[in-house]
Amino acid sequence: MTSSIDIPATISLDQARRFSVAPMMDWTDRHCRYLHRLLTRNALLFTEMVTSAAIVHGDVERHLAFDAFEQPVALQLGGSDPAELAKAVRLAEPYGYAEINLNVGCPSDRVQSGRFGACLMAEPDLVAECVRAMRDATDRPVTVKCRIGIDDQDTEESLDRFADAMVAAGVDALYVHARKAWLKGLSPKENRTIPPLDYPRVHRLRARLTPLPVMINGGIDTLELAEAEMAHMDGVMLGRAAYHNPMLLAEVDTRFFGDTRPAPTLETVMGEMSDYAERHLAEGGRLNTITRHMLGLANGLPGARQFRQILSVDAARRGAGVEVLDRAMAAVRPLRSAG
Template sequence: MPTEQNFRFSIAPMMEWTDRHCRAFHRTLSRRAWLYTEMVTAPAIIHGDRARLLGYSQAEHPVVVQLGGSNPALLAEAARICADFGYDEINLNVGCPSDRVKGGNFGACLMRDPALVAECVAAMRAAVSIPVTVKCRIGVDDQDVEEALDALADAVLAAGCARLIVHARKAWLKGLSPKENREIPPLDYDRVHRLKARLPHVPIELNGGLVTLEDARAAGAGLDGVMLGRAAYQDPDLLLEVDAQVHGETPPHADAFEAIAAFEPYIAAHLEAGGRLHDITRHMLGLFGGRPGARTYRRTLATEALVPGAGLEVLRKAVAAIRRPLAKDDGTRTGTEG
C-alpha cells in the first residue's frame, strides 16, 4: 500500500454502524481516512428529518454521503440537499444485496441495468459540483463478471462518475442473506485489478474481505485505494496506524488511551445535549482487543453505559480495566483475555 497523497483508505458505509458518532470516533483515530455515512435513500432525504439523517460534525471531513435509489430526478434533488450540507462527495450504492434494497429497485440489483445507473449518475453530476462516485459489486447472480463490471464501469464513467469502489464479490440475490453475501461468494481481487489495467487513469478502490492493513497493502497494490468495513469497525485500533502506513504521516494520537482522552469532550457534549452514553460507546467496544482486561472493558461499556444517566465515569472505569494489567506488567501486552 503506497504512502501517496492520492491513495485513499476508506471506512465502508455500514447500516446501523457508521452513524455520526461512529464517524466522529473514527476521525479521532485517523485524520486521513475517508468516512462514509450509512446509506440513506433519496426519498428519505427529500421528505424526512434531514438534520437527523445528514447531520455531522465538521471534524469528520473528508466525509462522503452514500445514497440509495434508482430515480434520477429524486437522486438529483437528494444530491443537491447533501451538497448544501457540505459533504465532500456523493456515493451511489450499487452493491447492497438486502431484501429491502431489492424491493426498492436499488443496490446490487442495479448491476443489471448499467444504463439506468448512468442516468442516475448523470443527473446527480448535473445537480452538484462535488464528485459523484459509485460503489458496486463485480456482478450479481449468474452474470459474467467480465461483462457485468465492464458494462457498469463504462456506463457510469461516461456519465461523469469520478471514482469506482468495487466490492470484489458477486452478490447472489437469490438464495443468500445479506450476511452470507458478505462471506460466501468468493473474493476476486484479480477482477478488480483487470478493471484497473483496462482503465489505468480511472480511480479504482478495492473493497471486500480486507481484515488488516497488511491485507490492504497486498491487495491494494496498483490501485487507488482500499476500503475496510467490519474489520475497521470491530478492530478500531488498526485505524491508529492508517495515517502512518498509508500517508507516511504522524498519527493524531500515540495510542488508544490518548485517543479516548481526546474524544471525551465530544462525548461530554453529547451527554450535555441529552444523549445517552451508549449511543457513542457502542462504537468503541472493539478497542483493546486481545489485551488483558479487554473482556472487562467490553462488559462495562455493554452494560453500564446503558443505565440512564451513565456518564464519562463509566468509560473511565472501563479504560481502567485495561490500564491496571498494563501497569502491573510494566507496560507489556501479555495475556489473552478478550
C-alpha cells in the same frame, strides 16, 4: 474544531481515497465516524447509506448533519429515481460532503424491494442516468460503489459493461466489492462471506479504466493485506475489520499517508471520546449511542472483556455518564502497566 487532535485540512480527496472505511448500515453513524477520525486523520470516511427518499421526504438535518471534525466524509445515497437522487444531492449540498456516492452493492431484501443497491447492476443504463442527474445537481465528485456482478452474470463482460456506462456518465471514481452478490438464495450476511473473492478481476478493471480511480473492498481484514492490494489499486476500503478492531486505524496514517506525527494511543482516544460524550449528553443524548462503537478499542489487551462489558452494559443504564468511560479505561490500564 472540538478535538485537541490535529486534523489537517489540506489532504486532497484523491489522497484520502487511498484508505477508506466502508459505509455500514447501523454502524457508521456520526458517533462512529468521530471515533474513527480520532484514530486516522487522513482516511476517507463514509456515512451509512441514506435513501434519497428519506432525505427528500424526511428530516434533512437528522439525516445529513455531521461534525466538521469528521471530514473528509462521503455521503452514500441509495435510490434509483434520477430526479429524486438529484433533489437529495441538492439538499445535501450545503453540508459540504467531500463526495456523493451511489450504492449499487447492497444485497438486502429491503434494498431490492426499493429497486436500489446491488440489483441495479442489472440496469447499468439506469444507474448511468442516476449518476448524470446527480452530477448535474452538484460540483462535488459523484462516485459509485458496486459489486463485481450479481447472480449468474459473467463478471468479465457484465462488469466491463457496467463500468463503461459509469465512465460515459462522468463518474468520478468506483469502489468495487470483489464479490458477486447473490440476490436469490443468500442472506445479506452470507453475501459478505460465501461468494468467492476475486481480487484479480478488480485489478483488471482498474488497469482497464486508468486513470479513473478504482478502489477495492471486500475481505480485506488486515493492514498487511490492504498494503498488498495497494500495489494494484488506487485505494483500499475496509469495513468490518475497521469497525470491530478500530485501533488498527491508528496505524493507517503512518503506514499509508506518510504522516510522521505520533499515532493516537488508547488513552488519548478514550479521553477525547469522554469529552465528546459529555457534549452529547449535555444535548440530551444517551451514552450507549456512542459507546456501542467503542467496544473493540481494547481488543487484545488484558482486561478487554471487562472493558467491553462496562461500555455495553453500564453505558446502557439510565443516567449513565462519562464516568463509565473512566471505569472502562481503568479495567485495562492497571493490567497494561503490570504487564
